[in-house]
Amino acid sequence: MSNESNTKTKYIKLILILGSLTALGPFSIDMYLPGFAGIAKDLNTSVANVSMTLSSYFIGISAGQLLYGPLLDRFGRKKPLFIGLLVYILASLGCFFVTDINTFIGLRFIQALGSCAATVASVSMVRDLFPVKDIPKVFSLLMLVVGLSPMLAPTIGGYITADYGWHTVFFILMCLGILILLAAHFGLPNTYKPDTSISLKPKPIITNFIGIVKEPQFYTYAFTGAVAFSGLFTYVAACPILFMDIFKVDAKVYGWIFAFMSLSFISASQLNSVLLNRFKSEQMIFGALISQSVIVIVFLILSMNGLLGLYGTITMLFLFLACLGISNPNTAGLTLAPFTRNAGSASALMGAIQLGLGALASFAVGIFVKNSSVPMVVIMTVTTLLALLILILGKRTIKKTTKTSHDEGIAILD
Structure with missing residues (x-):
């Protein structure tokens, strides 16, 4: 019986870590939305220009997916994931100190490139870690985490923005990135052997x-x-x-x-x-x-x-x-x-x-x-x-x- 409960605990731990990897993107999209008016005022620009930071994030996420796919197959899951998370952490820190809108738009693009390493790696690892018949169930559990993000992120973001200003949102996202990096390092197994036959040309x-x-x-x-x-x-x-x-x-x-x-x-x-x-x-x-x-x-x-x-x-x-x-x-x-x-x-x-x-x-x-x-x-x-x-x-x-x-x-x- 203890063996079965061990397996269940391990299963829950994996789902939680993979879920937090999956949620990083949605949190980065939704958490700063309540701060749009404040950002526009602080950076002397319009709300329409601030919404360009959302568009640049979407472009970064879409392009980055194609970049990480081959890297995760070539070098295994962990190395590209950690590099992506480091890029995300540094870009979030940059957003915390940002003073003009164009830099902000650029940093959001880089932040997206970093965060989608987490998304692609978590989806690939589901395929590595679970039998095919369980995959839709695992995705349903991950959907629970992803679904909670747009419920929690704008509400949390709203309170943070009101009490501490919109810059703090990016400081919190940076801390979140660091926590997820540590959890992935210590909690996720090496699920996939690097395949050197996959070329990166x-x-x-x-x-x-x-x-x-x-x-x-x-x-x-x-x-x-x-x-x-x-x-x-x-x-x-x-x-x-x-x-x-x-x-x-x-x-x-x-x-x-x-x-x-x-x-x-x-x-x-x-x-x-x-x-x-x-x-x-x-x-x-x-x-x-x-x-x-x-x-x-x-x-x-x-x-x-x-x-x-x-x-x-x-x-x-x-x-x-x-x-x-x-x-x-x-x-x-x-x-x-x-x-x-x-x-x-x-x-x-x-x-x-x-x-x-x-x-x-x-x-x-x-x-x-x-x-x-x-x-x-x-x-x-x-x-x-x-x-x-x-x-x-x-x-x-x-x-x-x-x-x-x-x-x-x-x-x-x-």
């Missing part, structure tokens, strides 16, 4: 990425997941405009609404763990996307006819995010399932696709969402239906490939 790296993308299971689930998930980025980008400008709620109420919405995503990803005992990941994704399609079509019809007030909008968004909480851990698990040797590159590519499409969706929100919720719902409807279409067409390709390789196997046996 651009051509082999690109060839490797092309090889991964050509795998039908990868492109089907990576794009299904990323296109569906861009609905979450759409919501996060439109949320302040929707609630504070259109529905005129104050900042504190907005914080509570944001926390309530995060609850939907988290509880759904936990419900997913339970449902996986009865259903396969493939069934869960299909069911979640069908439900999501019905929800967005109803949402669109109601919002176009002006039939939704504040509470109606909150309800529809709550249901929409719950569907994402169910599909996301499953698409991530199935995307990475075919890869052992280059799981680092595969998880990096998956993350880059997700963040790239998410950045596009939030950019579209910036252009179209002004004084009505309709453009936001239109973007959500388009992405949901497109994700469903990719899933249906992609599943046919997977079936064909499996059938072909099965037939070839029989031919060889003959």
Whole structure:
């Protein structure tokens, strides 16, 4: 019995460390949001310019994923992770002392490059440490940590900004980086032997990425997941405009609404763990996307006819995010399932696709969402239906490939 409880303790410890690695990015994105007005005032610039520091962070995270994938496969998981975390710690320290907006935008880009070492390493290590059948469950637990970040980060950031100023937020992020570095050093096993056959020259790296993308299971689930998930980025980008400008709620109420919405995503990803005992990941994704399609079509019809007030909008968004909480851990698990040797590159590519499409969706929100919720719902409807279409067409390709390789196997046996 003690052996089993030892395994369970070890399992929880691994999940906690991997979860904190995964949460570093969301915390770095959300924690300084309440300080935007203060930052603009201190750096003699506009809030619009301050929001460029968010865009540069997204670009850094998306580009950095592709950089770390090959490094994690070539040098093992720990070295690139520690270098990334050191870059993050130094960039956070730089943000603490920053005095002009352009330096700040640059430092946020470097901070993102550092933090995504943590994200890519944690996803790769899930693939190294746990059996394939447990991976969606582990991702559900990591979603719990990632889901808690947008609930906690803006609230904590708000109090810190109010009492100690926005600079302190970056000092705390630096300390967080140091704690996570120590936890990873002492608490994580060396899960993967460095593979010296993996080259770091651009051509082999690109060839490797092309090889991964050509795998039908990868492109089907990576794009299904990323296109569906861009609905979450759409919501996060439109949320302040929707609630504070259109529905005129104050900042504190907005914080509570944001926390309530995060609850939907988290509880759904936990419900997913339970449902996986009865259903396969493939069934869960299909069911979640069908439900999501019905929800967005109803949402669109109601919002176009002006039939939704504040509470109606909150309800529809709550249901929409719950569907994402169910599909996301499953698409991530199935995307990475075919890869052992280059799981680092595969998880990096998956993350880059997700963040790239998410950045596009939030950019579209910036252009179209002004004084009505309709453009936001239109973007959500388009992405949901497109994700469903990719899933249906992609599943046919997977079936064909499996059938072909099965037939070839029989031919060889003959």
